[in-house]
Amino acid sequence: MNNKETPQVTAAILLSCAGIFMVFGMPFFVGGLISELGFTQAQANLISSAEIAGMALSSLLGAAWIGRFNWRHVALFALFAVLAGNLLSFYVENFQVLVATRFITGLVGHGTAFALGVAAIGNTSQPDRNFGFTIASQVAMGALTALIVPKTIAIYGIAGMCAPAAILAVVAMAFIPRLATSGHAQTPDSNQSKRTGILILPLLGLLVMIIWQMGVGPFFNNLVPYGISIQLDPSDIGTALFLSTGLSIIGPLTASALANKINRKIPVCIALTIQLLIILSFQGDITWIGFTIRAILFQTAWNFTGPFLMGMIANLDESGRYSVLIPASQLGGIALGHAVIASLVQG
Numbered sequence: 001m002n003n004k005e006t007p008q009v010t011a012a013i014l015l016s017c018a019g020i021f022m023v024f025g026m027p028f029f030v031g032g033l034i035s036e037l038g039f040t041q042a043q044a045n046l047i048s049s050a051e052i053a054g055m056a057l058s059s060l061l062g063a064a065w066i067g068r069f070n071w072r073h074v075a076l077f078a079l080f081a082v083l084a085g086n087l088l089s090f091y092v093e094n095f096q097v098l099v100a101t102r103f104i105t106g107l108v109g110h111g112t113a114f115a116l117g118v119a120a121i122g123n124t125s126q127p128d129r130n131f132g133f134t135i136a137s138q139v140a141m142g143a144l145t146a147l148i149v150p151k152t153i154a155i156y157g158i159a160g161m162c163a164p165a166a167i168l169a170v171v172a173m174a175f176i177p178r179l180a181t182s183g184h185a186q187t188p189d190s191n192q193s194k195r196t197g198i199l200i201l202p203l204l205g206l207l208v209m210i211i212w213q214m215g216v217g218p219f220f221n222n223l224v225p226y227g228i229s230i231q232l233d234p235s236d237i238g239t240a241l242f243l244s245t246g247l248s249i250i251g252p253l254t255a256s257a258l259a260n261k262i263n264r265k266i267p268v269c270i271a272l273t274i275q276l277l278i279i280l281s282f283q284g285d286i287t288w289i290g291f292t293i294r295a296i297l298f299q300t301a302w303n304f305t306g307p308f309l310m311g312m313i314a315n316l317d318e319s320g321r322y323s324v325l326i327p328a329s330q331l332g333g334i335a336l337g338h339a340v341i342a343s344l345v346q347g
Contacts, residue, residue: 005124007178012120013134014172015075015179017141018082019114021165022051022106023331024142025149027241029161031224031234032153041225042342043095048221049338050099051106056331058111066119067182075116075176081109082169086162110165111331113172118327120180135252139303143246150224150238205313206329212272212309213333216302218341219279221334226282227291236288244295251303264308271305 022029026048033044065074085105092098117134124130145164152160227237258267278298286294310326 005130007175008180009121009124009130009133011172011175011177011179012117012124012130013137014117014168014175015079015113015120016117016134017137018079018165018168018172019055019110019112019117020138021141021145021168022110022161023055023334024138024245025145025161025165026052026221027224028145028149028153028238029158030221031150031228031237032158032161034225035228035234036153036157037093039095041222044225045218045222045338045342047095047099047102049335049342051102051110052331052338053335054103054106054108055111055114056328056335058107059115059328059331060325062112062115062119066116070181071116071120072176072179072181074112075179076173078109078112078116079169079173079176081105082113083109083166085109086166086169089162090159109169113169115327123180136249139245139249139252143242146238146242146245148238150234154234202313205309206325209309209313209326209329210333210336212305213330214337214340215279216275216298217330217334218337220299220302221338222341223295230286230291232288232291237291240288240292240295243292244299247296248299248303251300251305252307255304255307264312268305268308271301271308274301275305 030041030044030048033039033047034041039047082105085101085108089098089101089105092101121130121134149161149164152163154160156163223241224234224237227240228234232240255267275298278294278301281294313326
């Protein structure tokens with residue numbers, strides 16, 4: 001990392017973490033909506049779907065403002081929205097109001113912060129390395145979330161999930177003066193603009209990302225309700241997901257090591273097969289150890305597959321115009337998956 005860019009990178013990482021916090025904590029948020037507020041699993045999935053859909057829409061809208069406004073102003077606006085939305089969620093118990101609250105918080109707050117954080121990291125002189133630091137920070141945050149949030153939700157209700165999100169937003173605000181004010185000017189690739197016939201390939205890549213996330217994202221987010229349904233203690237479920245999140249850093253690190261050595265089709269097929277087998281194994285009597293091992297393998301395979309799919313899209317997209325839609329395709333896929341689950345699950 002360029003020493004001169006260290007403050008800028010730190011600010012961008014904190015901004016992205018504040019933006020994506022609820023995604024990492026969604027399994028516990030879904031579980032808390034059911035156990036603490038008495039919502040059905042279908043209702044809880046619709047609430048989570050609304051928030052993630054808002055974040056996905058925010059990523060799409062980012063193309064309209066990313067080059068027009070001062071990034072520090074946008075970041076502060078987004079973080080204040082994160083703070084306000086999560087504080088308001090402390091007191092909301094009505095289903096329709098909570099759906100609207102979480103959608104707006106995802107759209108204006110979390111989604112905007114996440115999109116800008118990613119853009120700011122991509123604007124640095126060593127984006128690949130700095131994205132590595134970003135992912136490592138997010139995994140560490142996810143592990144701590146899995147360790148702490150189940151206990152805070154059990155004590156404080158939904159506030160136990162929303163308060164950490166608000167606190168993280170305040171911490172990120174302190175670093176915003178170090179954030180870049182705008183991105184570097186880029187010259188459009190004239191060759192890419194002429195080769196419109198190839199554009200179907202990155203679009204197909206994004207479609208693959210959407211379909212993949214429709215399955216794996218909502219499945220992971222419903223591990224807490226599943227664990228509760230097989231009589232596991234919520235704190236034990238949190239410990240299992242803490243271990244799975246922490247150890248899953250092996251996935252992207254392994255993908256990074258193998259990226260230039262083997263054809264990506266091989267590891268992707270292996271990882272997808274492992275995920276399918278793990279999903280099919282979630283039936284019958286499962287102990288805490290069995291639950292934990294399955295969660296570790298599933299999340300590691302998930303984080304292993306992602307870099308290869310994103311790399312595939314990036315390699316097909318010389319202009320970068322479609323690569324910036326990767327976050328939207330990921331979050332949109334998760335949102336669609338939750339909506340499908342909500343329509344299929346009774347109660």
